[in-house]
Amino acid sequence: MHKKVLNIGIIAHVNAGKTTLTEQLLYKAGAIHQLGNVDKGSTTTDHLALEKERGITIQNTCVSFDFKDLKLNIIDTPGHADFSDEVDKALQVLDVVILLVSAVDGIQAHTLNLWENLREQQIPVLLFINKIDRDGAAIETVFYELENELGIKGFCLNYPTTQNELTSISSVNKEEEIIAKSFENLAELDDELFEQYLEETLDYTDIVAAKTQAFIHSQALIPIVFGVAKQGIGMEDIIDIISSFPSKNTVQSCQKNAKVFKIEQHPKFGKLAHIRVYSGTISSKDIISCKRLQAEVKINQLLQNTVGKLAPITTLKTNDIGIIAIADNLIVGDILGDDLPQNQDQNKLKSVLSVQVSALTEKDYHPLAKALQLLDTENPALNFTWYKSEKEFHVHILGPLQSEVLIHTFKHRFGIEVSINAPKIIYKETPKTTAEGYVRYWMPKPCWAIMTFKISPGAPNSGVTFSSSVGVNDISQKYQNEVKRAIPWSLKQGIKGWEVTDIEIELVKGEEHTVHSNPGDFLLATPMGVLRGIENADTQLLEPYYQFEIKAHQDLLGTIQSSLVKLNAQIEAPYFTDEIFRLKGTVTVEKAMDYNIVFSSITSGKGRLKLSIGGYQPCDFTEDKSREYRGVNPLDEAQWILHNRGAFKADDRMR
CATH class of the missing domain: 3.30.70.870 (Elongation Factor G (Translational Gtpase), domain 3)
Incomplete structure (x- = not known):
């Protein structure tokens, strides 16, 4: 019988203790026999020179090991927001996540970003309240902050009786405030338990524990564990509840299916592709299709990171994580085998x-x-x-x-x-109005591609849509496929020098020649026709904006509002909880690039500012916001034809 495979992620804001927790879990599970230290650069998962030097995690690192009847893959992730793309890659392959929160600092802005991503991808979560031994630790405050800010029903699985001692939920005094709240949260989910709760007879029996576990697995209850990662306190409680989670639902198919979530270079094994298997069994020497390449890929060698070293393996079974060695043609996001479920393949707006x-x-x-x-x-x-x-x-x-x-x-x-x-x-551009772009590429022969494109503004933040109303008798489907393939290249630079988005493109007229036409003609001609249509439509400049959420003491409201007014921010009405106010709104990235420094100064580091990319919005155009077209401009048709004829692969814009 195969062991259950569980893929566990450890995430948090910076300096919350993720890597230390990873080290302790490996130690408690018997995967390592000596604890590494973040400050000394000797941890199992931080291997880059700068990670050791700065004591921060920069890249995802996966460690695989056996524990009892389980196969566990633990992924340690970066905590700094500048490396959130690494976290996003890891989230795609996880079954359950441990989200750390400091008992001293409480919820941070990045904690909320992480939580929203976890909810969006429906990944089960265990909350670990770390550093309960520190001066200033406020476990009850943090517990209620988690409930209120994350909108959850929390359930404590242990409780600190002293700074260095914990009591399990079955033994703790139920009169402790947050323990009483935990049982109240549990009772609200089950009629029988609610009656026991009202009668004050609700105890943590085996039956109640089984119901609690079911609610935790469904995330109706969010498990909360207290501890001190640096001292290994609370590790057993984490391991017990994490081990009970089921693996993420997988593709119900006997076909091989996997996704590449990380690429790295290795001095011995060359280019490595880290994959999660969603269905079937992948073996060394297998040949499997790659959707992006539209070709088959040979699995030269399979490896797994077994606590600090890469070990050869023969197979990777469903749910497991491993590495393909000598993966020269693969890139992050490649799908091997059948298509993945929709929620496994997401693209988000990140860098602006x-x-x-x-x-x-x-x-x-x-x-x-x-x-x-x-x-x-x-x-x-x-x-x-x-x-x-x-x-x-x-x-x-x-x-x-x-x-x-x-x-x-x-x-x-x-x-x-x-x-x-x-x-x-x-910046980006979008068409101002509807217009047409015409291209006739018929000289010097042999060539023939004549097309008319209709260019229209799309809805805000809708991206790019392409359609064709031209029949295959006028332009063969194989040629129309080349037109569609050329659309992304055509939009890399608009008439103001920026990528064009929020645009609808329709091929409305066209013709081919039975003798002179070939697929490359339509590939070459499409940027000329599309850019001509965009030029005729003119473009509106778009700029990125942040959505912000602020939390601070009410005494600072006036000062913070004044600072936002100076940035021309759009501010909603504040709302209050006791002496704390919350403020939401939007502000352009250009205005707010350094606002975190200003905000920290105003609040003396005690307020919370959450900034997230909201999208793009129209802005005033000035010459300093435009860019010259880089490379050969398709609007200069003669030069474009001469440059590209027979040299599509040489131009970095046509890829």
């Missing part, structure tokens, strides 16, 4: 900041290009763009700490000294 990366010496220009291409396969969120004619490299980032990490990575991993400029806002 761009930086230019430059080598300090000319000799490092091409090595830097190769390094950036490599990093882009490991982290597609970088969205690396190489403007070859301008000899410029640009990547997307989430914040300044990511720039620091990139500089360190280029120096220590690739031996390249680089500079990175200050982050710049990524």
Whole structure:
């Protein structure tokens, strides 16, 4: 009988104790025999030089081990918001998550972001209230903060009798306030238990424990464990409840099915692709289809990270996590085998900041290009763009700490000294009105592609839609497929130099030639026709904005509102809970890039500011917000044709 496989994620805001908790769980489970230390850079999951140096987690790290009748894969994730794309990649493959909250600091802004992601992806959660031994720890305050801010019914599975001792729920005094609240939450979910609660006869018997576990698994109750990760206090309670969770629902099919969630380079095994298997069994030497490549991929070798070392394995079964070695053609997000359920493949708006990366010496220009291409396969969120004619490299980032990490990575991993400029806002464009774009590509022969595109504004934050009302007698389906394939390239740069979005594109007229037409003609002609239509429609500039939520003492309301007015923020009416107010609204990213520093100064670090990308909205256009077209512009049709004819793969914009 195969062991149940459980994939566990450990997430939290920065410095909450995630890596320390991971280390203790590995130790308590017998997977390691000596505890590592974050401050000394000796933990199992932090292996990058900068992780050891700074004591922070930058990349997801998965450790696999057996525990009793279980196979456990634990993924330690970064806590800093600048690396939230790493957390998002991990969430796609997890069965259950341990979310840490400090008993001293309580809920932080990033905690709320993480919670919303967990709810959106319907991943079960255990809340671990850490650092209960610290001065200033307020377990009851944090308990009610969790209930109120997260909108949950909490259930405590243990209770601290002293700073270093815990009592299980079956033995604790039910008159303790948050224990009484836990039993009240439980009773509200079951009529029989509610009667016992009213009669004051509700005890934590085996029957009640079984019902509690069922409610925890359904997340009607959210389990809460108190402890001190650094001292290993509370670890047994975590292991007991986590082990009881079922694996995430899997694809009901005997077909092989997996997803790549991480790419990295290894000095011995080359390019590694980390995968979760959702269905079937994947074995070494298997040949499996890749949806993106539209081709088959051979599994050269399978590996697993067994506590600090990569060990060869022969098979990966349903739900398990492992590594494909020598995975040269795979990238993050690749689906192997059948399609995944819809909730397994999500794309979110993340970065709205761009930086230019430059080598300090000319000799490092091409090595830097190769390094950036490599990093882009490991982290597609970088969205690396190489403007070859301008000899410029640009990547997307989430914040300044990511720039620091990139500089360190280029120096220590690739031996390249680089500079990175200050982050710049990524604007976008959308059509102002409906217009048509016509293209006739018929010279020099052999070629023939004649098309008319209808360009219309799309709904806000709707992205790109493409349709065709042209029959296959006018343009064959194989040629229309090439038109559709060229749409993303066509929109990379609009007439103001930015990506075009919130647009509806319809192919309304066209013709092919039975002798002269070939698929490449329509691939080449599409950007000319689409850009011509966008030019005729003109574009509205769009800028990114934050949705903000503020929590602070009522005495600071006036000062905070004044600071937001200076940013031209849109502010909703505040609402109050005792002496604390909450304030929501929106503000442009351009205005609020440094507002976290201002806010921290106003509140002396005691307020909470949550910023999340809300989307894009129209803004006033000024010349400083436009960019020159990089590379060959499709609106210069003669040059575009000469540049691209027979050289589609040479142009980085056509990929």
